[in-house]
Amino acid sequence: MDFSSAEENYLKAIYHLSETDSEIVSTNAIAEELNTKPASVSDMLKKLSSKNLVNYIRYKGVSLTEKGKSVALWIVRKHRLWEVFLVEKLKFNWDEVHEVAEQLEHIKSRRMIEKLDVYLNFPKFDPHGDPIPDKEGNIAILPTLPLSEVSIGEVVKVVSVSDSDANLLQYLDKVGISIGSELQIVERIAFDGSLEINIKGSETVSRLVSPQVSQNILVTIDNKQKKALKGK
Amino acid sequence: MDFSSAEENYLKAIYHLSETDSEIVSTNAIAEELNTKPASVSDMLKKLSSKNLVNYIRYKGVSLTEKGKSVALWIVRKHRLWEVFLVEKLKFNWDEVHEVAEQLEHIKSRRMIEKLDVYLNFPKFDPHGDPIPDKEGNIAILPTLPLSEVSIGEVVKVVSVSDSDANLLQYLDKVGISIGSELQIVERIAFDGSLEINIKGSETVSRLVSPQVSQNILVTIDNKQKKALKGK
DNA sequence: AATCGAAGTTAAATTTGACTGATTATTTAC
DNA sequence: GTAAATAATCAGTCAAATTTAACTTCGATT
Numbered sequence: 001m002d003f004s005s006a007e008e009n010y011l012k013a014i015y016h017l018s019e020t021d022s023e024i025v026s027t028n029a030i031a032e033e034l035n036t037k038p039a040s041v042s043d044m045l046k047k048l049s050s051k052n053l054v055n056y057i058r059y060k061g062v063s064l065t066e067k068g069k070s071v072a073l074w075i076v077r078k079h080r081l082w083e084v085f086l087v088e089k090l091k092f093n094w095d096e097v098h099e100v101a102e103q104l105e106h107i108k109s110r111r112m113i114e115k116l117d118v119y120l121n122f123p124k125f126d127p128h129g130d131p132i133p134d135k136e137g138n139i140a141i142l143p144t145l146p147l148s149e150v151s152i153g154e155v156v157k158v159v160s161v162s163d164s165d166a167n168l169l170q171y172l173d174k175v176g177i178s179i180g181s182e183l184q185i186v187e188r189i190a191f192d193g194s195l196e197i198n199i200k201g202s203e204t205v206s207r208l209v210s211p212q213v214s215q216n217i218l219v220t221i222d223n224k225q226k227k228a229l230k231g232k
Numbered sequence: 233m234d235f236s237s238a239e240e241n242y243l244k245a246i247y248h249l250s251e252t253d254s255e256i257v258s259t260n261a262i263a264e265e266l267n268t269k270p271a272s273v274s275d276m277l278k279k280l281s282s283k284n285l286v287n288y289i290r291y292k293g294v295s296l297t298e299k300g301k302s303v304a305l306w307i308v309r310k311h312r313l314w315e316v317f318l319v320e321k322l323k324f325n326w327d328e329v330h331e332v333a334e335q336l337e338h339i340k341s342r343r344m345i346e347k348l349d350v351y352l353n354f355p356k357f358d359p360h361g362d363p364i365p366d367k368e369g370n371i372a373i374l375p376t377l378p379l380s381e382v383s384i385g386e387v388v389k390v391v392s393v394s395d396s397d398a399n400l401l402q403y404l405d406k407v408g409i410s411i412g413s414e415l416q417i418v419e420r421i422a423f424d425g426s427l428e429i430n431i432k433g434s435e436t437v438s439r440l441v442s443p444q445v446s447q448n449i450l451v452t453i454d455n456k457q458k459k460a461l462k463g464k
Numbered sequence: 465a466a467t468c469g470a471a472g473t474t475a476a477a478t479t480t481g482a483c484t485g486a487t488t489a490t491t492t493a494c
Numbered sequence: 495g496t497a498a499a500t501a502a503t504c505a506g507t508c509a510a511a512t513t514t515a516a517c518t519t520c521g522a523t524t
Contacts, residue, residue, distance in 0.1 A: 006481060027502055040482050042503050047480095059489055059502055089321075090347040100341045107339075109332045115322040238511060259472055272512055274473050279510095291472060291519055 005106045008075050009034060010044050011053060012105075014064055015072035024061040073137040079105040080126035080133075081116050083163070087127040088120065094127040095169035128169075129160025129179040129218070147183070147195065148214035155184045156219035168216055175199065175207055183219065237338045240307050241266060242276050243285060244337075246296055247304035256293040305369040311337040312358035312365075313348050315395070319359040320352065326359040327401030360401075361392030361411040361450070379415070379427065380446035387416045388451035400448055407431065407439055415451065 003011075013033040017025045027045070031038045049056035053068035064072060082104040086097040114135070117123075124140060125131055133139040144159050158181045162168060172178065182200040189196070193211040198204050235243075245265040249257045259277070263270045281288040285300035296304060314336040318329040346367070349355075356372060357363055363372040376391050390413045394400060404410065414432040421428070425443040430436050 004480075028500090036481095037483060038502060039484080039504080043481075046503095086344070090344065090351055092344075092347065096343075100339070100344055103339045103341075107332070107335045109335075111328075112318070112322065112324075112332055115324065119322055236510075260470095268511095269513065270472060271474080271514080275511080278473095 002108065003071065006044070007048065007053075008071070008106060010041075010048060011064065011068055011072040012075045012079075014054065014062060015069065015076065018063060024063050026061050030062075070137050073133040073139065075105050077133040077135075077137075078107070078113055080130060081113060081120065081123070083126045083128070084120050084123045084132075085116060093169075093173075094163075095166040095173070097127065098163045098166070125160075125179075126163070127179075128163040129158070130163065142220055144218040144220050146215050147185075147197075147209075147217040147219050148193070148211055150185050150219060152185055152188060154221065155182060156221055157182055158217060159220050160218045162216045165216070168213065171213065172217075175209075176201055176205060177217070234340065235303065238276070239280065239283075239285075240303070240338060242273075242280060243296065243300055243304040244307045244311075246286065246294060247301065247308065250295060256295050258293050262294075302369050305365040305371065307337050309365040309367075309369075310339070310345055312362060313345060313352065313355070315358045315360070316352050316355045316364075317348060325401075325405070326395075327398040327405070329359065330395045330398070357392075357411075358395070359411075360395040361390070362395065374452055376450040376452050378447050379417075379429075379441075379449040379451050380425070380443055382417050382451060384417055384420060386453065387414060388453055389414055390449060391452050392450045394448045397448070400445065403445065404449075407441075408433055408437060409449070 010030065013030050014025050017029050017033060021029070027038045027041045030041045030045075034041075045054060045056045045062050048054045048068065049062075052065055053071060054062045054064055056062045079101045082101045083097045086092040086100060087094055092100075117135075123132055131140040142159065147156070147158075150156055158177060158179055160179065161172060176199055177183070184198040184200070186196040186198060186206065188194075189208075193214075195209050195211075195214050196206065197209060198206050242262065245262050246257050249261050249265060253261070259270050259273045262273045262277075266273075277286060277288045277294050280286045280300065281294075284297055285303060286294045286296055288294045311333045314333045315329045318324040318332060319326055324332075349367075355364055365371040374391065379388070379390075382388055390409060390411055392411065393404060408431055409415070416430040416432070417427055418430060418438070419428040420426075421440075425446075427441050427443075427446050428438065429441060430438050
């Protein structure tokens, strides 16, 4: 079955919101995510509900049905595979691909996406570190937390960053943070919540990053480091 | 300036029709090309005219302005570059790419298309032999004629075939005709206009092709052959 | 020059997705 | 437990692109 770009965008927005926040998503949250008005969202939710893509209770909120989730994951799969293509093959920078991928994700051709997947050699993550759902909609989830919530002294590895803010991505380029970078948290400034971190590269650099930045970087506790600690 | 997919499709249709037939295109011809109704065409022509994309005189017909032509050529450039990508990189067959390219041609990103052009190594022709307009809209035009109009005995080379009919392309695959194939016209059957041709490959094969087929294959008089004749 | 049929146009209605303004539910604060 | 604040919905419009049905215009023929 085929859906309009508008419908697909709503399903994707609901999916993203129910990932980051709670399972059940509010009308206003969707309106903000899509830069539209709550009244428009109400209209569309009625429509999606009649197509059994969402569970919608008036005034209470909305969640994806199995069917809705599988459509959303399919859009996400397409978006992220195209991002890999744009960066790896066409040599775009990672801060330039989101907008174009927003258009490409609505191209309808199952066959093309499977061929693209082969061509890209079955990537598991997009250029921002977000996992790519497989054909069946399975998605690798590793335990992560925002950099802003890591405790002092901990060593972590950058897993992913928000792909929708080009300014953030350009900033990270400039200070030398990329997917896979190892960071150590040195100090948390009480005044504004800034973090002092060491960025391990060819040489270790110390930086101060704002909460705005650290909230948008997802990290894992570094396993190698963990083992080393255990060994002691 | 940005145009809707509908506007772009109309401009492309007018462009194609004014190439194959005359400069000035009729409402009904456009309606047929786009599988829509003449009334819809009238409405759109008024709109395109107010945007200075076409010269439109009620009841008389329509032609592209310079501006309209350059938009049309840009869409054609995108369509044909994507077709090259789909065949060369993703390994689609030449009969499968038209539909998908019809969607991809509406993606908006000048930058992406120029990067795609680089990535594909500046192809001059798409998989069906149609020339790809360059950045400025210049397009290579070689003197061609439909196979159906070639005289008996002549040796010709296949330059291009219609990309919009998958059945034709599959048929050509089956009988071993591809872009660049050399054909010799043996006989024209008076009854239905069928042609008997020799297809030169690893071995030469004789075939009978219907007018439907021969009208959709564009060929050039073979140059090597011409020289050989001159030499005599 | 009157007319007939084909080609083309207008008018009115439909569909999709959005917006504005008014109204109704739900929560929160006291 | 009620009033104010917040959230969500409803009703009415709008714009784009289409369709159907009814009406013009053109031009070829008589």
